[in-house]
Amino acid sequence: MKIVVCVKQVPSTNEVRLDPETNTIIRDGKQSVINPFDTYALEEAIRIKEKIQGEVIALSMGIPAAEKILRDAVSVGADSGMLLSDRSFAGADTLATAYTLSLGVKKISEVDLILCGKMAVDGDTAQIGPELAENLKIPHITNVSEIIEINDSEIICRTITETGKRLVKTKTPVLLTVLKDINMPRLPSIDGVINSLDAPVAVENAESLGANKSYIGLSGSPTQVVKTYIPERKNESIEIKGDSETKSEKINSVIKEVI
Amino acid sequence: MSGLIIDSDACRGCGICIKSCSYEALEMKDKKAQVNENCVLCGMCIESCPFDAIKIEKEKTNGIELEDYKDIWVFIEQNDGEIEPVSYELLSKARELSKERNCSVNALLLGEDISKEADKLFAYGANKVYISEYEILKDNLEEIYVEFLDKVVLDYKPEIFLFGATNFGRSIAPRIAARVKTGLTADCTILEIDEESGLLNQTRPAFGGNLMAQIVCPEHRPQMATVRPGVMEAVKKETNTKEVINIDMPSIKEPSIKILENIIEKKAESISDAEIIVSVGRGIGSQKNLALVERLAELLGGKVGVSRPLVDVGWADQKNQIGQTGSIVAPKLLVTFGISGAIQHLAGISGAETIISINTDKDAAIFTVANYKVVGDCVEILKSMISKLEKKCEKEQVV
Ligand SMILES: Cc1cc2nc3c(=O)[nH]c(=O)nc-3n(C[C@H](O)[C@H](O)[C@H](O)COP(=O)(O)OP(=O)(O)OC[C@H]3O[C@@H](n4cnc5c(N)ncnc54)[C@H](O)[C@@H]3O)c2cc1C
Ligand SMILES: Cc1cc2nc3c(=O)[nH]c(=O)nc-3n(C[C@H](O)[C@H](O)[C@H](O)COP(=O)(O)OP(=O)(O)OC[C@H]3O[C@@H](n4cnc5c(N)ncnc54)[C@H](O)[C@@H]3O)c2cc1C
Numbered sequence: 001m002k003i004v005v006c007v008k009q010v011p012s013t014n015e016v017r018l019d020p021e022t023n024t025i026i027r028d029g030k031q032s033v034i035n036p037f038d039t040y041a042l043e044e045a046i047r048i049k050e051k052i053q054g055e056v057i058a059l060s061m062g063i064p065a066a067e068k069i070l071r072d073a074v075s076v077g078a079d080s081g082m083l084l085s086d087r088s089f090a091g092a093d094t095l096a097t098a099y100t101l102s103l104g105v106k107k108i109s110e111v112d113l114i115l116c117g118k119m120a121v122d123g124d125t126a127q128i129g130p131e132l133a134e135n136l137k138i139p140h141i142t143n144v145s146e147i148i149e150i151n152d153s154e155i156i157c158r159t160i161t162e163t164g165k166r167l168v169k170t171k172t173p174v175l176l177t178v179l180k181d182i183n184m185p186r187l188p189s190i191d192g193v194i195n196s197l198d199a200p201v202a203v204e205n206a207e208s209l210g211a212n213k214s215y216i217g218l219s220g221s222p223t224q225v226v227k228t229y230i231p232e233r234k235n236e237s238i239e240i241k242g243d244s245e246t247k248s249e250k251i252n253s254v255i256k257e258v259i
Numbered sequence: 260m261s262g263l264i265i266d267s268d269a270c271r272g273c274g275i276c277i278k279s280c281s282y283e284a285l286e287m288k289d290k291k292a293q294v295n296e297n298c299v300l301c302g303m304c305i306e307s308c309p310f311d312a313i314k315i316e317k318e319k320t321n322g323i324e325l326e327d328y329k330d331i332w333v334f335i336e337q338n339d340g341e342i343e344p345v346s347y348e349l350l351s352k353a354r355e356l357s358k359e360r361n362c363s364v365n366a367l368l369l370g371e372d373i374s375k376e377a378d379k380l381f382a383y384g385a386n387k388v389y390i391s392e393y394e395i396l397k398d399n400l401e402e403i404y405v406e407f408l409d410k411v412v413l414d415y416k417p418e419i420f421l422f423g424a425t426n427f428g429r430s431i432a433p434r435i436a437a438r439v440k441t442g443l444t445a446d447c448t449i450l451e452i453d454e455e456s457g458l459l460n461q462t463r464p465a466f467g468g469n470l471m472a473q474i475v476c477p478e479h480r481p482q483m484a485t486v487r488p489g490v491m492e493a494v495k496k497e498t499n500t501k502e503v504i505n506i507d508m509p510s511i512k513e514p515s516i517k518i519l520e521n522i523i524e525k526k527a528e529s530i531s532d533a534e535i536i537v538s539v540g541r542g543i544g545s546q547k548n549l550a551l552v553e554r555l556a557e558l559l560g561g562k563v564g565v566s567r568p569l570v571d572v573g574w575a576d577q578k579n580q581i582g583q584t585g586s587i588v589a590p591k592l593l594v595t596f597g598i599s600g601a602i603q604h605l606a607g608i609s610g611a612e613t614i615i616s617i618n619t620d621k622d623a624a625i626f627t628v629a630n631y632k633v634v635g636d637c638v639e640i641l642k643s644m645i646s647k648l649e650k651k652c653e654k655e656q657v658v
Binding site: 011016063064065087090091093094095098121122123124125126127128129130131133134135139140141142143156160161162163164165166167168169170171174180181217218219221222223224225226227228229230231236237238239240244245247248249251252254255258259 | 282296299303317476478518521591612635
C-alpha cells in the first residue's frame with residue numbers, strides 16, 4: 001500500500017503577543033515543528049506499513065526550511081519525503097494549498113491512502129483534507145478515531161459524528177483525517193535519525209509540478225485576510241470576597257440570577 | 260506575479276516588521292527591510308509597519324460574473340431527523356444580513372421525512388425553504404450531499420452560502436468550495452456585511468483563539484463560511500412569506516463509502532451544547548473530590564467539564580475535555596474550580612456567557628476571562644455550595 005501523509009510546518013507555539021511599545025502583533029515561536037496533529041497521521045501510516053507492508057511518503061508544501069520536518073518524518077519511519085516549495089506558492093489559502101498538494105500526490109502517483117491531521121494549529125481551518133480529496137476526485141472521511149481493518153483495497157474505520165460514532169467501510173484510494181485518539185506517536189530511534197540525514201527528499205516547484213499559475217499561491221486564493229487582531233479579553237471581573245461560607249452563599253446567588 | 264512589496268522610500272529601517280515576522284522572511288539590508296524566500300505572504304508585517312511601507316500586490320485573476328449570484332442560502336443540518344440548533348442560529352443571522360443585501364434567505368432542507376420541520380425554519384428567518392426528501396438523504400453521507408449541493412450552487416447561484424461548523428458541515432463545505440472553486444472561511448464567530456463593498460466580512464479565531472482574522476472573498480462566488488455553533492443567537496419571529504419549493508434529487512452514482520453501523524450516543528453526553536457547565540482542573544487535588552463536582556453539576560442541572568491534565572491521568576473522559584484539543588463550549592453559565600486558564604483551555608471557553616472562577620492563586624490567568632473572581636480553596640467552597648443547595652432543595656420539598 002502506498003500511503004502519503006500530509007505534514008505542515010507550524011510555529012512551535014501558537015501564542016501571539018502584543019508588543020507593548022509599538023502595539024503591533026508579534027508571533028512567538030519560529031517555524032520549526034511538525035503540526036502536532038500530523039504526528040498522529042504519520043504514526044498511523046507507519047503502523048499500517050508495519051502491518052500490511054507498504055511505502056510511506058511524507059508530503060509538505062512550505063518554505064525551503066520545511067525540509068526539516070520531512071526528515072523528522074523519516075526519522076520515525078517514513079520512507080521518503082516530498083517538499084513542494086516555490087515563492088509563487090506563498091499566500092495560499094486552503095483552496096490553493098489543496099490544489100498544490102494534489103499536484104504533489106499526482107507526482108508521487110498510484111497512491112492508495114492519504115492521511116491528514118485533523119487540523120493545523122495555526123491556520124486551524126481543518127479544510128485541507130476534504131479540499132485535497134476533491135481535487136483528486138477521491139472520497140474522504142474526517143475525524144477518524146480508529147482504523148479497524150485495512151487491506152490494499154478496503155478500509156473499515158470508526159469516525160466521530162455529531163451524534164455519536166459511525167463504523168464505515170470504504171474502498172481505496174481514499175483520504176482520511178485522523179483524530180489524536182487514534183494512536184500514541186512514537187519517538188524517533190537512533191537508527192531513524194541517522195537514516196533521515198541522507199533520506200531522499202524530493203523538492204518540487206511550480207514548474208516541475210506543471211502548476212496552473214492561476215490556481216496557486218495568492219493569485220489562486222479566493223479568500224483574503226483583510227485584518228488580524230488580538231481578541232480583547234474582558235477583564236472586569238467582580239471579586240467575591242469573604243470566608244468560604246460567605247463566598248459560597250454569594251456564588252449560589254449569582255448562579256441563581258444567571259440561570 | 261503576486262508578492263510582498265516594500266517601498267524603500269517609505270521604509271525607515273526601524274526593524275519592527277522583522278520582529279512581527281515568525282517566518283524569518285524579513286531582513287535588514289542597507290538600513291532597509293527586505294523580503295526573502297521564506298515569505299508566505301501572511302500579511303503580519305503590513306499592519307506592523309508604522310510607515311505604511313509594506314503591501315501585498317495581488318495579480319487579478321479572471322473573475323466570474325458576480326451579479327449573477329444572489330440571496331443568502333443556509334444549509335440546514337439534520338441528524339436522525341432532528342435539526343441541529345446551529346441551523347436556526349444561521350437563519351437568524353442570515354435574516355439580519357439579508358436586510359443589508361436586500362435579498363431573500365433560503366433554507367436548504369435535505370433528509371427523509373423532513374418537511375414537517377419547515378415551519379420552524381420560517382420562524383427563525385427563512386423566506387423560502389427548498390426541500391428534498393429521499394431515503395438516501397437520511398444519513399449524512401458526504402458523497403451524496405456534495406453532489407446535491409454542487410447542483411444547488413450551479414442551478415441557484417447563491418451569493419452567500421452558510422454552514423454550521425459541525426463535524427459534517429466542516430466535512431462537506433470545503434469539498435463543495437473546492438468543487439466550485441470558491442473561498443471558504445472556517446469556523447466564523449462574526450459575520451457582517453461591509454457597508455462599502457457589500458461583501459461578507461467573516462471573522463474567525465485562528466492560532467487556537469490567540470488571533471482573530473477578518474476574511475473576505477471578493478472575486479469568487481458563493482462567499483462560503485462555516486459558523487461556530489452556539490455563537491450567533493437564534494431569534495424567533497413570525498414571517499408572512501412562506502414559500503416551499505421542492506427540488507429533485509440529482510442522479511448520483513453509488514457512494515464508495517458505506518455505513519456499517521451508526522452508534523447514537525445520548526445527546527446528554529456532549530458538553531458542547533450544555534447550558535450549564537461546572538468545570539474542574541488540577542486544583543481539585545484528588546480523584547475522590549471529583550464526586551463533589553459531579554454532585555454540584557447535578558444540583559445545578561449542568562454537565563461536568565475538565566481540563567486536559569485530568570484526562571491525561573485518566574480521571575476523566577476525553578469527551579468532557581474543554582479546550583483547543585477538546586470541546587469548544589458556549590454555556591450560559593460556567594463555574595470553574597482549580598483551573599489555571601492556560602491559553603489552550605481558554606480557547607474552548609470564549610463563548611461562555613457568565614464565568615465564575617474559583618482558584619487559590621489570585622493572579623491565575625483564568626481570572627482574565629472570569630466575570631466573577633473567587634480567590635479560595637475549591638474543595639472547601641464546593642462542599643459549602645453543595646450543602647447550601649441541598650438544604651434549599653430539602654426546604655422546597657417540605658413546602
Ligand atoms: C489567521 C489565518 C486565518 C486563515 N483563515 C483561512 C480561512 O478561513 N480559509 C482559508 O481558505 N484559508 C485560511 N487561511 C489560510 C490557511 O491557513 C492556509 O491555506 C494553510 O496553508 C492551510 O490551512 P490550515 O493551516 O488551516 O490547515 P488545515 O486544513 O487545518 O490542516 C489540515 C491538515 O492538512 C494538512 N496540511 C495543511 N497544510 C499543509 C501543508 N502546507 N503541507 C502539507 N500538509 C498540509 C495537514 O495534514 C493538516 O493536519 C488562514 C490563514 C491565517 C494565517
Ligand atoms: C498543543 C496543546 C494542546 C492543549 N490542549 C488543551 C485543551 O484542550 N484543554 C486543556 O484544558 N488544556 C490543554 N492543554 C494543556 C494546557 O496547556 C494546560 O496544561 C492545562 O489546561 C492546565 O490544566 P489545569 O488548569 O487543570 O492545571 P494547572 O495549570 O496545573 O492549574 C491548576 C490550578 O489550580 C489552582 N489550585 C491549586 N490548588 C487549588 C485549590 N485547592 N483550590 C483552588 N485552586 C487551586 C492553581 O492555582 C492553578 O491555577 C494543551 C497543551 C498543549 C501544548
